Amino acid sequence: MNLQENYQAFKTIVIKEFLRFIRIWIQTVLPPVVTTALYFVIFGELIGSQLAPIDGYSYMDYIVPGLILMAVITHSYANVVSSFYMAKFQKSIEELLVSPVPNHIILLGYISGGVSRGFIVGFIVALVARYFSDFHIHSYWITFGIVFLTAILFSLAGFINAIYANSFDDISIIPTFVLTPLTYLGGIFYSISMLPEFWQKVSLINPILYMVNSFRYGLLGISDTNMTHALLIIFSFIIVLYSFAMHLLNIGKGIKN
Amino acid sequence: MKALSIKKLEKVYKNNFPALKGVDLEVEEGDFFALLGSNGAGKSTTIGIISGLVNKTAGQVRIFDTDIDTDPAKAKSYLGLVPQEFNFNQFEPLIEILINQAGYYGINRKLAYQRAEQYLRQLELWDKRHEMARELSGGMKRRLMIARALVHNPRLLILDEPTAGVDIEIRRSMWTFLTELNRQGVTIILTTHYLEEAESLCKNIAIIDHGITIEHSNMHKLLSQLDRETIILYLQNSLQHLPAEFANYDIRLADTDTIEADIKAPLTMNKLFSLFNAHNIEIKGMRNKSNRLEHLFMCLLEKNRNNTALLETIQQTHAETEQL
Numbered sequence: 001m002n003l004q005e006n007y008q009a010f011k012t013i014v015i016k017e018f019l020r021f022i023r024i025w026i027q028t029v030l031p032p033v034v035t036t037a038l039y040f041v042i043f044g045e046l047i048g049s050q051l052a053p054i055d056g057y058s059y060m061d062y063i064v065p066g067l068i069l070m071a072v073i074t075h076s077y078a079n080v081v082s083s084f085y086m087a088k089f090q091k092s093i094e095e096l097l098v099s100p101v102p103n104h105i106i107l108l109g110y111i112s113g114g115v116s117r118g119f120i121v122g123f124i125v126a127l128v129a130r131y132f133s134d135f136h137i138h139s140y141w142i143t144f145g146i147v148f149l150t151a152i153l154f155s156l157a158g159f160i161n162a163i164y165a166n167s168f169d170d171i172s173i174i175p176t177f178v179l180t181p182l183t184y185l186g187g188i189f190y191s192i193s194m195l196p197e198f199w200q201k202v203s204l205i206n207p208i209l210y211m212v213n214s215f216r217y218g219l220l221g222i223s224d225t226n227m228t229h230a231l232l233i234i235f236s237f238i239i240v241l242y243s244f245a246m247h248l249l250n251i252g253k254g255i256k257n
Numbered sequence: 258m259k260a261l262s263i264k265k266l267e268k269v270y271k272n273n274f275p276a277l278k279g280v281d282l283e284v285e286e287g288d289f290f291a292l293l294g295s296n297g298a299g300k301s302t303t304i305g306i307i308s309g310l311v312n313k314t315a316g317q318v319r320i321f322d323t324d325i326d327t328d329p330a331k332a333k334s335y336l337g338l339v340p341q342e343f344n345f346n347q348f349e350p351l352i353e354i355l356i357n358q359a360g361y362y363g364i365n366r367k368l369a370y371q372r373a374e375q376y377l378r379q380l381e382l383w384d385k386r387h388e389m390a391r392e393l394s395g396g397m398k399r400r401l402m403i404a405r406a407l408v409h410n411p412r413l414l415i416l417d418e419p420t421a422g423v424d425i426e427i428r429r430s431m432w433t434f435l436t437e438l439n440r441q442g443v444t445i446i447l448t449t450h451y452l453e454e455a456e457s458l459c460k461n462i463a464i465i466d467h468g469i470t471i472e473h474s475n476m477h478k479l480l481s482q483l484d485r486e487t488i489i490l491y492l493q494n495s496l497q498h499l500p501a502e503f504a505n506y507d508i509r510l511a512d513t514d515t516i517e518a519d520i521k522a523p524l525t526m527n528k529l530f531s532l533f534n535a536h537n538i539e540i541k542g543m544r545n546k547s548n549r550l551e552h553l554f555m556c557l558l559e560k561n562r563n564n565t566a567l568l569e570t571i572q573q574t575h576a577e578t579e580q581l
Binding site: 001002004005006008009011012013015016019023086087090091092094095096097098099100101102251252256257 | 270302305308309310311312329330331333334336338340342343344345346347348353354356357358360361362363364365366405409
């Protein structure tokens with residue numbers, strides 16, 4: 001396939017993925033609006049109003065970046081894992097496998113689907129946040145860059161999960177037992193400087209901490225972590241996960257006999 | 258030019274099951290080719306390897322002179338596949354399924370829409386184009402898979418039991434459609450358990466059994482090997498006993514209104530009817546007891562299995578002798 005044909009194939013996968021989650025917007029786009037609004041009301045308004053400011057920001061303002069990025073992480077992951085697993089389950093993945101589409105186009109197409117949903121959900125959550133908080137964007141480049149890279153990273157993770165999944169249970173185990181704990185312990189609701197020294201060091205192992213804090217820097221201009229370290233970690237994860245996902249696609253793991 | 262060339266194709270699954278033990282196959286461009294075999298013979302595995310859904314263990318596959326290992330994208334671009342099981346997204350409208358499939362082959366959406374319209378109309382699905390695939394009947398789903406396989410105008414179309422579970426009216430309309438497609442130059446490989454379908458549609462044939470090719474021939478030549486054919490004849494008037502002269506041939510009374518005759522040298526159809534005329538036996542109708550290809554298919558399978566059993570016995574005896 002030439003460049004033009006590859007682009008057409010890529011566009012086809014992206015449109016298909018986009019239409020898929022838009023078609024079921026009640027399941028994919030609406031729930032984060034409700035849950036995030038509840039977070040803002042309970043943690044921001046009711047509990048947050050009783051707490052002292054963190055790094056000069058009210059608790060409500062402080063949790064806004066984390067909640068937006070949590071929605072991006074969850075939804076970019078969920079989009080790819082559910083879409084690719086359903087394609088495996090219904091065998092419609094064979095439509096792609098019998099065609100001449102190169103594997104990297106398949107992977108990029110699915111990642112783009114995840115990134116699209118991550119951005120849309122992130123944007124909607126940000127709109128909800130604007131109702132509760134009067135935040136301003138400190139750096140547009142860092143804010144959008146971190147959302148973009150984080151969505152790519154978790155789309156890749158979702159893709160790998162879907163390749164290994166053999167049942168619907170398998171696509172919910174990682175989000176429930178790995179992703180959610182790491183996200184909640186990734187500094188969404190607190191600064192790690194509030195933790196004892198030992199737990200501060202433990203927290204630094206969590207990659208999500210770097211993403212949340214980088215995004216918080218982009219939005220509010222404050223962070224617990226170094227931006228260079230954060231970018232190095234995010235890029236390293238993306239390279240490793242992309243290479244691994246490509247390897248799995250090339251050997252046909254979970255999709256070929 | 259060969260549309261498909263397969264040499265010494267082998268596949269051993271992870272559970273060590275050898276599905277293919279050296280399949281050889283050649284299909285000429287423009288052919289309507291039947292790939293037959295009983296369940297588990299290795300037909301679907303062979304098709305899976307050709308289409309890139311199954312990784313082969315050994316052997317070579319070339320589609321229009323393009324090796325599937327060295328240039329898989331080019332090889333795949335020649336191929337359209339109608340698999341045995343429904344494998345489309347049940348929650349997508351028909352038109353999107355076809356446009357997406359065309360897109361995977363690098364076809365732009367405008368042209369893809371035109372092609373989708375063309376094939377959906379030809380297969381009488383155009384009125385259903387905005388419906389979800391899950392809402393279609395079984396026959397419609399089969400036709401949708403044919404339309405999807407054709408949307409990029411492949412030179413080689415492989416159909417894995419396309420008429421399974423389809424009523425006779427739709428089956429016959431599919432036959433007409435496929436014959437016309439083949440007349441336009443598309444090479445077709447068909448697997449089916451309806452042997453009358455293979456006999457009436459296909460020019461050449463291969464039979465696979467237990468992972469090896471046991472027959473690869475022209476349909477006409479193969480059928481001419483048939484040395485015996487059983488005919489059922491319906492009598493105008495009931496008969497209690499056959500005349501004594503009939504005992505010299507393989508002719509028997511199935512019931513008082515039906516005769517079964519094995520047409521085998523020296524008995525010919527002319528001779529058979531001469532006998533009936535000589536004894537004033539009136540025949541009101543006749544038919545073959547079984548499909549000719551079906552009969553031949555069963556004979557070939559039986560022969561192959563007897564040979565395999567004999568070979569295994571010889572090998573076992575040889576091993577036992579060596580142990581002694």
